[in-house]
Amino acid sequence: MDKSLRGSAAIVGVATAGIGEAPGRSSLELLAEAVNGALADAGLALDEVDGLFCNTSVHSHPALSVGEYLGLRPRYSESSSLGGSSFIGYALTAAMALQLGLCNVALICYGSNQRTALGKLAAKGGSQDYEAPYRPRHPITSFALATSRHMHEYGTTREHLASVAISARQWAGLNPEAFMREPLTLADVLNARMISDPITTRDCCLVTDGAGAVIMVRSERARDFPQPPAYFLGGAIAHWHMQVDQMERITQTAATDSGARAFAMAGLTPTDVDVLQIYDAFTINIPLALEDLGFCQKGEGGPFVADGRIAPGGPLPVNTNGGGLSCCHPGQYGVFTLIEATRQLRGECGPRQVANARVALCHGNGGRLASQTTALLGSEI
Amino acid sequence: MNDAHVEGSPFGGPGPDETFRRKLGEGQFEIQECQSCSRFFFYPRAICKYCGSANLHWRRPQSPVTVYATTVVRRKPQDGGDYNVAIVELQEGPRMMSRIEDIAPGDVRIGMAVQPCVRGQGSDAVLVFVPVQPGGTHG
Numbered sequence: 001m002d003k004s005l006r007g008s009a010a011i012v013g014v015a016t017a018g019i020g021e022a023p024g025r026s027s028l029e030l031l032a033e034a035v036n037g038a039l040a041d042a043g044l045a046l047d048e049v050d051g052l053f054c055n056t057s058v059h060s061h062p063a064l065s066v067g068e069y070l071g072l073r074p075r076y077s078e079s080s081s082l083g084g085s086s087f088i089g090y091a092l093t094a095a096m097a098l099q100l101g102l103c104n105v106a107l108i109c110y111g112s113n114q115r116t117a118l119g120k121l122a123a124k125g126g127s128q129d130y131e132a133p134y135r136p137r138h139p140i141t142s143f144a145l146a147t148s149r150h151m152h153e154y155g156t157t158r159e160h161l162a163s164v165a166i167s168a169r170q171w172a173g174l175n176p177e178a179f180m181r182e183p184l185t186l187a188d189v190l191n192a193r194m195i196s197d198p199i200t201t202r203d204c205c206l207v208t209d210g211a212g213a214v215i216m217v218r219s220e221r222a223r224d225f226p227q228p229p230a231y232f233l234g235g236a237i238a239h240w241h242m243q244v245d246q247m248e249r250i251t252q253t254a255a256t257d258s259g260a261r262a263f264a265m266a267g268l269t270p271t272d273v274d275v276l277q278i279y280d281a282f283t284i285n286i287p288l289a290l291e292d293l294g295f296c297q298k299g300e301g302g303p304f305v306a307d308g309r310i311a312p313g314g315p316l317p318v319n320t321n322g323g324g325l326s327c328c329h330p331g332q333y334g335v336f337t338l339i340e341a342t343r344q345l346r347g348e349c350g351p352r353q354v355a356n357a358r359v360a361l362c363h364g365n366g367g368r369l370a371s372q373t374t375a376l377l378g379s380e381i
Numbered sequence: 382m383n384d385a386h387v388e389g390s391p392f393g394g395p396g397p398d399e400t401f402r403r404k405l406g407e408g409q410f411e412i413q414e415c416q417s418c419s420r421f422f423f424y425p426r427a428i429c430k431y432c433g434s435a436n437l438h439w440r441r442p443q444s445p446v447t448v449y450a451t452t453v454v455r456r457k458p459q460d461g462g463d464y465n466v467a468i469v470e471l472q473e474g475p476r477m478m479s480r481i482e483d484i485a486p487g488d489v490r491i492g493m494a495v496q497p498c499v500r501g502q503g504s505d506a507v508l509v510f511v512p513v514q515p516g517g518t519h520g
Contacts, residue, residue, distance in 0.1 A: 017392065025396035025427075032427035033392045036435055046433030071422075071430025125398055130424040131478045133507050136466050137454050144452035145468055152450075152491045196466075197453045197487070245468045245478045250450055 009095040009106075013042025023116045026125030027056060028069045031111025035070060044105060046070065051103025052077035053090035057112060064242040064370050065126045066109065073240050073254070075261070076102040127243040137196055140204065142244040142368035143282040144196035150251045150284060151198065153299065158198055160302030161283040162189035165202050165325050167311035168280065172322025174312060174352035179208050180326045203283040205324035205333070212335035214342070219381065228379065230342040230360070234266030235375040244368050251299075255292035255363065255372040262374035263294075270294045273376075274357040275344045276316065277337035279364040280323040286310065289363050290318075293374065317354045320344060337362035338375070345379045391435035397425035400439070406503040411439040412475060423475035443472040445494040445513045453486040465489050469510055483511040 015037025018030040025033075031054075039046060052067050052074040059065040063079035066072075076097045082089050087108055094106035136142065150156045165184060172178035184202065192200035222229035238254035238261075241247050263269060270293065278289045287301025295316065296304040310318035321327040321340040328336065341360035343349050358380065364373040395403070397413065401424075404411050412423045417434035421442075428435050449470040453463050465486035470476045481489045482498070495510035 024394065024399045025392075026398045029392075029396040029398065029427040033435075036392075036428050036433060039433060046428075069426060069430070070428070070433075125396075127424050129398070134466050134478050134480045135454070135464065136478065141452055141454055141466050145450040145466070148452055148491065149450040194453075194455050196455065199452075243478070245476045250468070 005092070005095045005099060008099045013038040013040075013044065015041055017111070018113070021116050022113060025113060026117075027058060027111045027113050028066065028125035029111075030113060031056075031066065031109055032070060034111060035107065035109055038107075038109075046072075048105045049107045050075045051094060051097055051106035053079075053087070053094050053106060053108045054110060055079050055081050055086045056110065057114070059126065059128075061242065061367050061370070064239055064367050065128070067239055068242040068246050069126050072107075073238065073257070074103070075257075076106075076237060077239065127241075127246055131243055131245070139281065139368050140196045140199055143284055144199045145244055146250045146288070146369060147198055147203075147282070147284045150288070150299075150302075153251055154302065156287065156299075156302035158190060159186065160287070160306045161198075161203055162186050163306045163308075164280070164283040164286045164310070165189050167305070167308070167314075168319055168323045168325040168327075170311050171317075171320050171352060172326035174350075175321050175327060178322035178327040179206055180322070184326075199282060199284075205281050205329035206326070208328045208330050210328040210330035210336070212339050214335060214338045228346050230345040230377045230379065231381050233268065233359070233376040233378045233381070234262040234264070235373070236261035236265065237371065237373045239366075239371040242367060242370055247369070250369075251288070253288055253292050253365070253369050253372050255289055255365075255374065258372040258374040259293035259363070262376055266376040266378075268359060268376060272359050273361045274317075274359050275320060275341065275354045276310075276318045276361045276363070277320070277341045278318055278323075278361075279333050279337060279366075280319060280325050281329070281333070281365060283325070285365055286318060288369070289365070290316075292372075293361070293363060312352065320349065320352050320354060334364040334366070334373070337364060338377075341377050345377060391437070392427065397427055397437070401425045402504070402506075404439070405499060405506045405508060408499045408502070408506070409441070410497045410499060410508050411441050412471070412473065413437045414440045414473075421471070421473035421475055423471070423477050440473075442497070444496040446471055446496060446510060448481065448489060448491055448493040448495060448510075449476055451481070451489045451491060463487070467510070469495060480509045481511070482509045 017033035054066045056062045063077040090108045169184035189202040192202040236258040238257040240254045291298045291301045308314045324333045344357040360377045362375045415429035416436040418432040420431045447470045449468045451467040494513040498511045
């Protein structure tokens with residue numbers, strides 16, 4: 001096997017900005033200035049960058065904030081925080097991503113104004129500073145705004161969205177591990193306490209404890225373990241913004257891109273998928289994801305989920321563990337999509353087992369409809 | 382050659398964030414237009430989000446502005462009561478989060494015509510939008 005990274009990538013542009021003191025300039029302004037210089041040094045245009053490797057000391061989700069600020073739509077990005085050494089690590093992962101064709105132009109970048117901004121507020125830069133004065137109740141307000149617009153454009157109703165919560169609860173009723181299992185009615189959802197119109201408490205995921213872990217090995221030895229393998233068939237990430245006012249359309253996510261590339265890698269289409277695990281932070285996530293991943297037309301997600309289609313016994317099983325709405329949501333839910341998909345592919349799910357589940361789709365949504373990550377798993381290669 | 386922060390550099394002087402806040406503190410709401418690709422964007426940036434150019438100018442957006450999405454954040458009366466959070470769409474294209482004032486939070490509708498209004502001064506200045514009054518708009 002010759003997959004050595006040695007000699008497989010090279011640095012072709014570099015620049016610095018604001019070295020020493022840069023009064024009056026934010027971390028992202030300095031970062032952008034350095035990017036501007038490095039691109040000029042390399043003779044590349046901004047829109048040729050499709051791989052982003054970055055970290056900052058001040059942003060909750062550095063790749064999303066930096067990507068949005070620069071106007072990038074990365075095909076691959078990483079902001080693993082290993083401290084100040086992260087960027088040397090990025091040289092390695094960038095080489096890996098480049099060699100695999102996951103990106104073609106990798107940008108590694110950093111910026112900070114920590115000397116001149118010491119002790120001051122609003123020093124980090126980026127969209128969060130501009131939203132803060134309006135006191136959005138994050139993340140709920142962002143999803144409420146998207147929901148309001150989806151209703152306005154497509155006629156989606158609160159009843160459509162309630163059916164997402166009800167379907168999740170029906171699945172949870174079949175899962176002894178789920179946190180909330182008692183039946184949920186339409187009236188329960190519609191009469192629940194409003195938090196940020198049109199989102200009620202029952203349109204929101206749970207707040208629970210929980211943890212999950214997943215082990216992956218090379219396929220060549222995957223049959224040497226006690227459990228049947230769930231093969232990784234395809235995967236992709238995409239992000240186009242950090243905050244929802246920066247979306248080209250608030251009713252369409254970058255899942256259109258992550259889904260298409262994941263399916264292409266796997267050589268599959270939505271009709272091949274037997275079971276779906278979709279990160280349901282809020283009820284609107286399910287119709288949005290089903291639209292953007294190609295399971296129904298844009299705008300049809302509301303009626304699509306409203307007839308029991310995604311519930312137990314329906315033709316498109318979604319979130320068979322009960323999802324974030326009814327099983328668990330310990331702050332970040334993504335790992336649980338992989339775990340439930342694997343359990344379904346193994347056929348070990350008892351009353352909630354989807355018959356003949358051979359292909360599972362996992363889809364995650366991070367931040368405020370921002371990062372979209374799709375993975376396709378299968379019981380066979 | 383590193384010409385950053387010298388006189389005449391597009392990166393010299395106060396950054397776009399500070400410039401925006403200073404203008405707002407003087408009652409002025411302006412956004413950036415890229416001189417290279419002629420596109421507008423908001424929030425303020427050091428380089429154009431569309432083409433990467435640092436050749437940017439400040440412009441006063443046209444009025445009226447349209448409500449693109451809206452929500453009422455529910456809050457107990459003793460904590461100050463409900464308030465509006467909206468996304469508005471400028472005629473130049475950019476959208477921004479803001480708050481619609483001078484109207485009940487729940488009466489704000491998508492598609493409603495509003496206009497910018499800077500409330501407060503200096504570092505307390507906040508940009509909100511208010512319904513366009515009959516008899517015309519001001520920019």
